[in-house]
Amino acid sequence: MKQVVFLAVFLLPLSLIGQIEERNGFFQYKRVFVETDKYGFDYLDRMEATYPNIPEGSVLRLELINDLGYYYHTRNLKKALSFIALGLKEARAKEDSYWEGHLMVSQGAILLRMEELEKAESVLNAAIAKIPESEAWLLYTNLGYVYERKGMLGEAFDFAAKTLQIGEKHGDLKAIAMAYSDMSNLFWKQGKFQTALDYGLKSLEIFEKRGLKDLDYDFTLHLVGQFLVDLDRPSDALPYFQRSILLGEQYGFYNNLSDTYIALSNLECGMGDFPAATQSGLEALRYAELLENEFMILRSYLSLGKSNNASGDFVQAAGFLETGLARIKPDFGDKFYLSVAYEALSEAYEGSGDFEESLSASRKADLYRKDVFTAEAEARIALLQTHMNVAQKENTIKLQESELGKQRILMVLYLTLAIVLVILLFILYRVFLRKRKYSHLLEKKNEENEFLLKEIHHRVKNNLETISSLLSLQIGSIDNPELQRILEETCTRVQSMGMIHLRLYKEDNLKEVEMKEFFESLGRFILDTFDAEGRIAFGTQMHPLKLDVDTAIPIGLIVNELISNSLKYAFPKKGAGQITVSLYEKSGNLFLEVADNGIGIPENSSSQGTGFGSELIKLLTRQLDGKMTLVTASGTAFSFEFLLNKAA
Known part of the structure; x- marks a missing residue:
């Protein structure tokens, strides 16, 4: 729901307008990145100068404060949070639950980026009841980010799917583009780089169709560039990074700029341009420092450490990595990047000959990966052990015994896992056999039921034909013309129902009737009954359409009556003409039309x-x-x- 907010001219000095424009003596706020992206870096300064002049508790003021808080989180997280706190205070004083909900979503987004994952999740869950479904996609997007940061990718994907569902239901291009962007990021974290690229490009296509270049479009440009780097296509990735940087600098998206420079540093490092990689890492750090985001600060120092490792400057690399790890809080939640940082630090220590510290850092990396005894970690520790044998011979025996103990534990673990796996496979095989047997029984039962249903339709058709034949015999023995006419009409009605059951019997589908072919057969039958084939043209104007039998029979009887009436009254004196039938479905309803080009129904005509x-x-x-x-x-x-659901 888009709220349009007006304010009288005398309330605001013209110099403080910001993103508010005058229309017919009132000011209307054009929401940033929703209705327009035509402004520069200072748009937040203009909005910040405007809102104090607006009465407290007004909808316009709440809307401005919410946008200030949300978009300031791209530059200064603490300032962003202070704006949201102010907005929540005013919204709650006014008892405006709509804007309270939206401000809580912005609060959750900011807490997430301040590494307060539990608080962010709690605030976002509390906001669900306050947000209309059509506008809840941003809430679910940020809940997905919370679970992604926790490493719960399946739950994160569920929220991305919910965002996509809302976008498609309400035709919201931004929600659809965001969902595809989030899915691409989740596929990337699973190592499915080509799938990630496909979803990222689909997201960019929808963003560009929407026509507004915003924070999330900018981030998706960065993602696509990263996917191309991982697919070993650096020359293709570079233009996406360059476009992302231009947008970030235009609007002051410090978080995206830091992200993109980190990715660019990795790209340049992979190409062997270590000075450029270091410069990009420093740019990433500059924007992370401006944002005061410890997550981005750690990742920036990590990119610097990795580029210096690659260039062989291990002492400098260790310095960058130690500084980055010292800058984060003890309860820092992203263990994925902690494991990567300690792995890079282990490489730096090893390169500089400090094997004991290298081993310690490697063990921390393995601990954060929650998989200490992987084959890769085991090989890494064994290599470090060899180096330490040269540097510190006195610890050789103790360390070797430790390694042998780990190997024994691994052997017992692998053997146990193998036994459990064999038992599980045996159980699954037994379950499979039982399900296959049950499936065969169900298939046989279904075949029997289909045969019985087909036989019922066949017998109903035969019985109706018998009734029709009896009526025809009775007609021949009656002298009263009026009674003959009544019996003839009854005969055509019975024959109409019989034709439906004939179609159900002959076709594979025992529940639905194809109405176009049925109408054509019915028309030919009635024309033949009235001996009107030569002078009356009958046709259908419709596409093939299938209806269930409970709907098809009443509609078939209606059409039977109307065609019969046209032949009896619309073309007097054996005149020529045309009868047309059409049936189509639209917006959950069925539309039927039966028309002729006869004499029509005269006004004040007596019933016939x-x-x-x-x-x-x-x-x-x-x-x-x-x-x-x-x-x-x-x-x-x-x-x-007709109401289609009622008809069904």
């Missing part, structure tokens, strides 16, 4: 026949919860609208 056919049509229309419209210009046309 018994009136039973008209009553039958009304009854069947009510049965399908429909309504009928009659048009008599240029012939006669009966239009019907």
Whole structure:
């Protein structure tokens, strides 16, 4: 829901307007990155200068404060949080739950980037009840980020899927683009680089269709560049990084700038341009320091450490990595990057000959990966052990015994796992055999049921044909013309129902009738019954459409009555003409039209026949919860609208 907010001119000096523009004597706030992206780096300064002049508790003020808090988190997290605290105080004083919910979403996004994962999750969950479904995608996006940072990628993917569902349901391109961007990032963390690239490019396509270059479009440019680096396509990645940097500098997205320079440092390091890699790492650190985000600070120092490791300056690398690890709090939550940082620090210590510290850092890296006894870690520790044998011979025997103990533990662990795996495979095989047997029984039962259902349709069709034949014999023995006509009409109605059961019997689908072919067969039958094939043209104007039998029979009877009435009354004196039937589905409803180009229904005309056919049509229309419209210009046309779910 987009809220449009107006404010009288006299409330704001023109110099403080910022992103507010005058319209017909009132000011309207054009939401940044929602209605426009036509402004420069100072847009937050302008908004910050504007909001104090707006009355406290007004919707315009709350909207401005929320946007200030949300977008200041790209430059200064503490300042962003202070704006949100102010907005929440005013929204709660006004008892405005709508804006309280939106401000809580912004608060959760800021706490997430301050590494307060538990607080962020709690705030976001509390906001769910306050946000309309159509606007809840940003809430679910940030909840997905919380779980991603915790390493719970499956739960994170669930929230990305929920964001996509909301976007598709409400036609929100931003939500759809965000969902694909988040999914691409999750695939990348799983090592599925090509799938990540496919989703990232799809996200960029939707962002560009939306036509607004914002924070999340900028971040997705960075992601796509990173995916291309991991796919060993550095020359393709570079333009995406360059575009991301231009946008980040235009709007002051410090977090994205830090991210992109880190990725650029990795790219340059891989290409052997170590001075450029170091310079990019320093740029990443500069923006991380401006943002005061310890997560970005650690990653910036990590990129500097890795580039110096690659260039052989291990002492400098160790210095960068030690500084980065010292800058984070003890409860820093992202163990993935902690493991990467300690792994790089171990490499730096090893390169500088400090093997004892290298071993200690390697063990910390393995601990954070929660998988101490991987084959890779074991090989790494064995290599470090060899170096330490040269540097410190007195510890050789003790360390070797430690390694042998680990090997024995591993052997016992592997043997236990193998036994458990064999038992599980045996159980799964037994379950598979039972399910396959049960599946075969179900298939056989289904085949029997289908045969029985087909036989029922066949017998119903035969019984209806028998009734029709009996009626035909009875007609031949009756002298009363009026009674003959009534029996003939009854015969055509019975034959109409019989034709539906004939189609169900002959076709593979025992539950649905293809209506276009049915109408064509019904029309030919009725024309033949009235001996009108040579003078009346019958046709359908519709695409093939299948309906269930409970809907098809009433509609078939309605069409039967209307075609019969047209042949009886619309073309007097054996005149020529045309009858057309159409049926189509739109927006959950069925639309039926039966039209002829005959003489029409004269005004004030007396009713003809018994009136039973008209009553039958009304009854069947009510049965399908429909309504009928009659048009008599240029012939006669009966239009019907039925509720499809009611009909089904």
